[in-house]
Amino acid sequence: MTVQLHPSPSAFEPVAGAVYRANPVLFTNELTALRTSPWPAGQVLLSVSDESTPVGAAVQIRGAVLLVSGLPPHAAAAAASALAEVQPDLPEVRGTPEAATGFAQAWQNVTGAQVLPGTTDVLYRLGELAPPLGVSGDWRPAHDEDTDLLSAWLDAFYVEAFGSEPDIDAARVGLQAIYDAGGQILVWTAAGVPVCMARVHACIEGMARIGPVYTPPEHRGHGYAAALTSVASRAALDRGVRDVVLFADAANPVSNRVYRRIGFAAVAENVRYQFTPMADAAR
Numbered sequence: 001m002t003v004q005l006h007p008s009p010s011a012f013e014p015v016a017g018a019v020y021r022a023n024p025v026l027f028t029n030e031l032t033a034l035r036t037s038p039w040p041a042g043q044v045l046l047s048v049s050d051e052s053t054p055v056g057a058a059v060q061i062r063g064a065v066l067l068v069s070g071l072p073p074h075a076a077a078a079a080a081s082a083l084a085e086v087q088p089d090l091p092e093v094r095g096t097p098e099a100a101t102g103f104a105q106a107w108q109n110v111t112g113a114q115v116l117p118g119t120t121d122v123l124y125r126l127g128e129l130a131p132p133l134g135v136s137g138d139w140r141p142a143h144d145e146d147t148d149l150l151s152a153w154l155d156a157f158y159v160e161a162f163g164s165e166p167d168i169d170a171a172r173v174g175l176q177a178i179y180d181a182g183g184q185i186l187v188w189t190a191a192g193v194p195v196c197m198a199r200v201h202a203c204i205e206g207m208a209r210i211g212p213v214y215t216p217p218e219h220r221g222h223g224y225a226a227a228l229t230s231v232a233s234r235a236a237l238d239r240g241v242r243d244v245v246l247f248a249d250a251a252n253p254v255s256n257r258v259y260r261r262i263g264f265a266a267v268a269e270n271v272r273y274q275f276t277p278m279a280d281a282a283r
Contacts, residue, residue, distance in 0.1 A: 001055070001075060003082035006045040009034045016047035016057035019070045024205035025125055025243050026096070026268055030059045030067050031204045035181045044087060048075040058083075058103075062174075063162070066103075068095035069270070073102030080106035092118065094272045104273040111278065118272030119249060122256060124264035126244040129237070131230035132262060135223040137190035139231045146194065150185060151175050153197055157214040161249065184235065188228040196224035198232045206242035213246070226258045233262075 006012035013034070020027040020034075039045075044066060048056035056075035059067045064087075071079055080103060083090065088111060093103050104115045142150060155171035158164040178185060182202030187194050196215040201208050210232045215225045229246070236244045246264065248255045260266075 001078040002049045002052075003078050004047045004049070005082065005086065006047065008039045009036070009045065012045040012047065012057075012059075015049070016045075016054045016070075019047075019054055019057040021205055024207040025245055026069060026123070028123070028207055028209045028245050029061065029094075029270075030057070030070060031207070032181070032201050032209060033059050033061045033067070035202065035204070036177070037180070042087075044083065046079060046083060048079055063164070064091050065272075066090060066093045068093050068099045068103045071095070071099050071103055073098060076102040076106035077109070079103065080110045084110050089277055090275055092272060092274045094270055097269060097271050100271045100273055104275075107275060111275075113278055114276040116274045116276065118274050119251065120272070121247045121270040122250050122266050123268040123270060124246050124248060124259050125267045126233055126237075127263050127265050129230060129233055129263045130261070131234075132223050132226045135227040137188055137195065137224065137227075139186050139188050139228055142185035142187050142197070146185075146187060147172070147175065149194060150187075150197055153214050153216065154212070156216070157212045161212070184232075186228055186232055186235070188224045188231075190219075190222070190224065195219040195222075196228045198225075198228045200232045200236055203236070203239060203241050208236040208239070208241040208244055210236070210244065210246040225255070226262055229259070230262050 020030045024031055044060035046058040047054055056072055057070040058079060061067060093100055107113055108115050151168055151171045154174055155166055155168050159166055178199055184200040186198050188196040198210055198213045200210055210229060213225050213229055233244045248259055
């Protein structure tokens with residue numbers, strides 16, 4: 001097998017893009033990540049080919065997390081060996097259970113890193129939309145004057161969902177990146193006060209993802225997230241999107257129940273594995 005590391009999405013796409021386009025729902029994270037411009041230096045774009053036929057691909061995203069759903073287990077060893085040459089301190093992978101477990105085992109074999117299981121996310125696809133009734137308030141598009149609030153909410157979301165360190169400056173950059181990638185941010189207000197936000201990603205290959213959806217703790221329990229997710233879903237459908245998808249933390253029964261109630265059905269899982277380099281693990 002031949003492993004290639006590509007410098008940019010434009011170089012990666014002709015070689016490995018077909019791997020992701022074959023299933024836009026499953027590869028929603030990868031396809032949206034490839035819209036990042038400019039592509040960060042050193043951020044991995046990897047393809048695996050067998051006799052010139054692409055058989056696997058992996059893309060690195062925010063936080064140096066490597067998305068490996070597109071790497072079948074039989075390609076994991078070759079990919080791990082090549083990646084260890086350029087990024088031996090890879091911190092984390094995410095993907096379907098089969099792909100992520102296969103790569104994690106290969107990475108441990110190649111580098112000796114300690115492997116720790118992380119969180120599990122459920123990938124949902126919208127069936128028949130069933131908006132909730134009786135939720136107080138209404139939605140609106142985000143405005144320029146919302147920038148400080150939305151940046152703070154994004155920062156809080158990353159801390160809560162991924163255990164990130166607070167970084168308001170990075171959140172501001174992330175907020176601008178949403179707009180630069182063609183996404184929308186919707187806000188739910190109650191009594192004129194913003195209480196919830198939701199991102200709608202740009203349509204790619206007939207698919208659009210919603211998320212993050214974030215309600216500050218003091219505003220939870222009123223149905224705002226369900227209502228705004230329904231609005232975001234309808235906005236995507238009205239733009240001609242075929243598949244509306246989103247992720248939910250498998251350990252959060254409330255969000256999973258909410259998404260099922262408004263018409264989403266689980267189609268896959270994503271698991272995470274975190275790596276500690278051998279030298280660090282031995283300390």
